[in-house]
Amino acid sequence: MIYFRGCVAREKLNNIADATEKILKHTGIDYKLLENETCCGSFLLRTGFVSDAKEVMKNTLKEIGEEKIITSCAGCYKTFKKDYKEILGVELDVVHTSQLFNGLIKKGKLKPLFLDKIVTYHDPCHLGRHLGEYNAPREILDNISNLVEMERNKEKSRCCGAGGGVRAAFPEITENIAKMRIKDAEDVEAEILVTSCPFCLLNLKSASKDDKKVLDLSEIIMFK
Template identity: 45%
Template sequence: MELWFFRGCMSTFRERGIAEATVEILRKVSLPFRLFDRETCCGSVLFRTGQVEEAEEVRRRNEEEFSRLGVRRLLTACPGCYSTFRREYSLPGVEVLHLTQLLRGLLVEGRLRLGRREVKATYHDSCHLGREWGLYEEPREILKSVPGLELLEMSLSREFSRCCGAGGGVRSAFRELSSAVSRSRVGDALEAGAQLLVTSCPFCYHHLREAAEGRMEVKDLSMLVRELMEG
């Protein structure tokens, strides 16, 4: 079944590296995919900030577009899009996938092999991916498959993971508060003894990298996987 990659606004406008890495991973594993010519926002930010009417309009437009194009398998690199498609959209017969799920599948099938990287890393759970959909293990399995990578857990992880602070429209409305939360999160990662903070959310990545201010390396999982892919 044809795979459609929905790049998402953050990866298109602010963190293009994530969309690029995803595209390159898909090419390298020879997984055919298509991109949307006229991709528009999934509406997540509107739903989260209570702007339901506008959000519903965006939802209807996207649903029609997906149906017109015959989309049956929808890939996102953004947990916000992923969650919105699964929760607010009505997409009968469409399989919605987050990149971490796809990567884990490839790992299990032996189609994804990652090269050595000697580093102490920790994983930051995106709220939408973890608490909302229980995708805690997929990204960790991918990280554990990296030879030399030591995966450390922060004291607040999985269901009690501390939010990066960007969600729910807080970053756009109350930037200082939002940044204070992300600085605390980077603090959690440093406290765990990690050199590398990995997440699998463009928003978390954008926000945490800013907060890290060079104190530690921050990467989206897609970027790390692209760097370490063998073959």
């Protein structure tokens, strides 16, 4: 089993990869990291560089082989799950960390401490709208915290503002959208805003007055 960290968790938000690896080791899951992990190709696809993305995907596929993949990133998950099949004709065995953690909790292999705080959840577009995974993160948070929903949630969730190359090309638009999402969380008096995509986390942290109140799902499970 390969833990594919993804570009953002690997290069910018190591805390996500660190928390995830702690969970994997704690629950006795046998996994490995790719020695020369590259990009899954998601960003190139979303910004229109399809030919370049295809070459990156082919190279990454050689590294992965036929092993099962765990990924922290909603964008990586969608790319491996859907785009590799549509573009390369390869059906990969891939699971998002929210699904894996939820399964481990249900089996009693992972027992996070209850966090007596009001928590709300931001749905990443790739995980939610694109692949319909809304329940796994919420089941985890409902078990370990006081979960409240923002007015815009699930299929009607507001985007974090960073996807599709918008963060790189239109930083002011990205920042404004992220601030609106932070306001959504404040409106329900959430003490912590949780998401399950490093790209969302990076953008929401940049718009928050206190970035310690914006966490990845892996971090809140390991919260002390």
